[in-house]
Amino acid sequence: MERTTALKHQNHQSDYESLEKHILSVYHSGVYVSSHDLVEIGKTLGYDLPLKERDILLRKILGDAKKDGKLTELLDQLGLLLKRRAQIYTLLGNEHIPAREVISQWLHKAKSADWLIKREAAKSHYE
Numbered sequence: 001m002e003r004t005t006a007l008k009h010q011n012h013q014s015d016y017e018s019l020e021k022h023i024l025s026v027y028h029s030g031v032y033v034s035s036h037d038l039v040e041i042g043k044t045l046g047y048d049l050p051l052k053e054r055d056i057l058l059r060k061i062l063g064d065a066k067k068d069g070k071l072t073e074l075l076d077q078l079g080l081l082l083k084r085r086a087q088i089y090t091l092l093g094n095e096h097i098p099a100r101e102v103i104s105q106w107l108h109k110a111k112s113a114d115w116l117i118k119r120e121a122a123k124s125h126y127e
Helices: 002-024 035-044 054-068 071-095 097-125
Strands: none
Touching (some): 002 054, 002 097, 035 071
């Protein structure tokens, strides 16, 4: 029974590691999420976080939110951040027609990252 629990915990950890890497990678998410962005998201959840490396902050917020039952709230905030950035990309694409092809790639990646966040949020409802 202990082994099953350990494996379950390890699988959850792997899920969050994948989410962390996806969100923090501009290549995958199309969006740069700064340390400041993460500190601000933390504030909306009631966490007072020092400005540190992005991976440390995201890991801390994910862990605290999971522990405090705020994971869905956190994922919603990350989704809002991606949506705000996607809106900016859309405006830029409309104003700078020659850059539209590159910007559309960023938009596609941001939408994929948003889908990943929504999938994690759906999973968190069942945990």
